[in-house]
Amino acid sequence: MKNIDVLIFTAHPDDAEIGIGGTIAKLTSGGFSVGIIDLTEGELGTRGNAITRAAEAKAAAEILNITLRENLSFPDGNVRPSQEYVAKVVSKIRQYKPQIIIAPYFNDRHPDHIGAGKIVKEAMFFSGLPKFETFENGKLQEAYRPRKLFYFMMTYLFDPTFIIDVTDTIETKMKAIRAFKSQFHDPESDEPETFISHPEFLKNIEARARHFGFQIGKTYGEPFFCEEKIEFDFGWILNKPV
Numbered sequence: 001m002k003n004i005d006v007l008i009f010t011a012h013p014d015d016a017e018i019g020i021g022g023t024i025a026k027l028t029s030g031g032f033s034v035g036i037i038d039l040t041e042g043e044l045g046t047r048g049n050a051i052t053r054a055a056e057a058k059a060a061a062e063i064l065n066i067t068l069r070e071n072l073s074f075p076d077g078n079v080r081p082s083q084e085y086v087a088k089v090v091s092k093i094r095q096y097k098p099q100i101i102i103a104p105y106f107n108d109r110h111p112d113h114i115g116a117g118k119i120v121k122e123a124m125f126f127s128g129l130p131k132f133e134t135f136e137n138g139k140l141q142e143a144y145r146p147r148k149l150f151y152f153m154m155t156y157l158f159d160p161t162f163i164i165d166v167t168d169t170i171e172t173k174m175k176a177i178r179a180f181k182s183q184f185h186d187p188e189s190d191e192p193e194t195f196i197s198h199p200e201f202l203k204n205i206e207a208r209a210r211h212f213g214f215q216i217g218k219t220y221g222e223p224f225f226c227e228e229k230i231e232f233d234f235g236w237i238l239n240k241p242v
């Protein structure tokens with residue numbers, strides 16, 4: 001497979017759709033290749049199970065038109081930085097050579113989201129070191145470091161470094177989220193109610209997108225955080241090279 005432009009690492013199937021489904025749809029409709037690698041199968045989730053969630057993840061991937069979706073099958077509820085987990089993420093970065101990688105913001109309500117953000121940050125660094133050895137099909141992989149690591153918002157807020165206008169793709173995002181039928185509100189389900197299956201949850205997702213859209217003068221937006229400073233070019237606003 002050829003290189004992926006943007007590679008997203010998440011803790012659970014549905015994290016990427018909830019956090020940045022609109023950005024993903026915008027990128028793929030613009031011709032960029034996007035991959036999602038879920039670190040766990042979400043088997044600890046109160047509703048559904050690993051099998052239903054895998055089928056739902058596949059359906060959501062088709063709606064978002066992404067190029068690849070893989071699962072590293074780390075144990076759900078135990079996503080914490082370790083040499084083994086960091087090496088597995090490094091191996092995926094070296095395999096797909098993305099320009100940009102994206103992970104959950106490293107302070108959140110769910111410890112696995114925190115862990116995923118930390119693992120990916122470590123992997124971003126070690127992936128660029130030739131002496132940090134990883135193998136693909138028994139063959140030593142080349143060192144490679146993506147250009148940028150961005151974080152997306154799950155439950156806890158952060159002050160965004162930048163916001164992506166997702167006005168044109170919000171409907172695709174909501175459709176991709178609803179593909180995870182077992183996780184969200186379903187009047188016919190008799191599974192226990194959870195934080196995200198409450199009927200208000202999907203409205204909150206939309207309200208958050210409206211809030212961040214408003215911040216940039218658009219209808220809907222998705223916030224991102226970057227620990228590094230981002231270079232700015234006046235030409236982006238003046239619409240000619242400066």
Ligand SMILES: [Zn+2]
Nearest residue numbers: 011012015110
């Ligand atoms: Zn999650």
